[in-house]
Amino acid sequence: MLLKVNELSSKAIVNITYNDSPSFSGIVAGECKGDMWVDDIENPNIALVASFAVGSFSILGEPTDIEVYNKFKAFIIENMFCELKSKGIDYFEFSIESEKAKPYILEMFNNKAIQIEDEYVFRKNDKYTESFIVPDGYEIYKVDSEFLKKLESGVFDNQEFLLECLLESWGTYNDFLKKSVAFVAVNQNRIVAVIIGTARFKNIIPIDIEIEDSHRKKGLALALTRHFVNECIDNGLIAQWDCVDSNIASKRTVEKAGFKLLKKNTIYWFKI
Secondary structure (H helix, E strand, C coil): CCEECCCCCHHHHHHCCCCCCHHHHHHHCCCCCCEEEECCCCCCCCEEEEECCCCEEEEECCCCCHHHHHHHHHHHHHHHHHHHHHCCCCEEEEEECCCCCHHHHHHHCCCCCCEEEEEEEEEECCCCCCCCCCCCCCEEEECCHHHHHHHHCCCCECCHHHHHHHHHHHCCHHHHHHHCCEEEEEECCEEEEEEEECCCECCEEEEEEEECHHHCCCCHHHHHHHHHHHHHHHCCCEEEEEEECCCHHHHHHHHHCCCEEEEEEEEEEEEC
């Protein structure tokens, strides 16, 4: 049986974290919000981690004992599937961080019709040096303490567009300001686009971009990304961009923004 925990010791964290998976490793390390279940609090071999920002699970760790996998399977089927169904969710979506653990995990669900999609992980380690071009009619603001004060005072419309992303990932303004980066694009005092670091592990921050439908294809994603990356570099951080194969617009933007491919993952899901 796995136990749901909020905090692990630094020694335990090392066992089940991965530098190229900040969205989930950051939850294990206690840096950002999410849910975590482990097989052993003191010396975890395997963990199931749920990221609200990503909207799915990841399985971390690479046990060598087959009994650990057996107990993990029992937990998923007897507990997690029931919990998901109680929330009206009829599918299980997940990634597997360890290549060594992958065949054991997939074997657990060999009776399911597993669907897969490739996910690409990109990073940018250097600043943009050319001048930024902000699309006509828009202003870009850094989300800092002063901006949040203006937001709370009602200066900007559509504040929930930013706050939903920010609080879902960080819980409080203070945690966000200490650990992350965000910018917004504003049109006629309305927040119409957001780029935010939704997690953090060590100095790696994964990006999420949200743009209102009527303001897409205007160059906002690229403009926001350039501001975000340079702010990260100035603060010793590295921006990471994850996108699935079917998200053509995201892939086009990340390539245009000059990010370099780090690795390819696989996302799995099936009906429960």
